[in-house]
Amino acid sequence: MVQEKKKDEMTLSQFLEAVAEGSATPGGGSVSALAGSLGAALVEMVVNLTVGKKGFEAQEAELKKIRQQARSHTEALAATIVHDIKAYQEVMIAYLLPKTSEEEKRKRKEEIQKSLKKAADPPLFTAATSLKVMKLCQEAVEKGNPNTISDAAIGVLLAEAALLGGMFNVLINLSALDDKTYVEKMKKELRRLRLEGEKIKKSILARLKEKIY
Secondary structure (H helix, E strand, C coil): CCCHHHHHHCCHHHHHHHHHCCCCCCCHHHHHHHHHHHHHHHHHHHHHCCCCCCCCHHHHHHHHHHHHHHHHHHHHHHHHHHHHHHHHHHHHHHHCCCCCCHHHHHHHHHHHHHHHHHHHHHHHHHHHHHHHHHHHHHHHHHHCCHHHHHHHHHHHHHHHHHHHHHHHHHHHHHCCCCCHHHHHHHHHHHHHHHHHHHHHHHHHHHHHHHHHC
């Protein structure tokens, strides 16, 4: 297993090996964050293939703003790869706490509940940020070079995969929580993210169909 201190400095091949080797981390949460960051990078690519081109002068200021936002999301989601690993490792540590006495059992349960809530934060961030990436993909389709529409469409598919992946990882943590009020609040937010993302994806794919199918 690649050492934890090296996980934020992995090459792509090292990351793929770490995912494939069968340990709990990096897992679906980290892979989802990577997918979202790739989607955001494609938005930036679309903008870079548009800015400075003839016929797009009027959109240049807006496109540069989109590019800046896309770069911010790329970096934030890339950082979440490591945050997700660390958060889930805390869950595993909590489950390994001793449970021989009633006091130990109580303390263990308390730590598990606390760590599960904390572990829901990185994938929720991934889901919410990936929706922002999907919105940027839509702007890129509307304002960017028409020849890059397939790149924006691939970006929205990657971002949706990240959104859904983040959602699934939040839900698996919620399934073990006792705080039902917190659980319902989180589920409501996840439903909102999913439905909004679905609308954006359908809109972009419809535009793609008009152009290349």
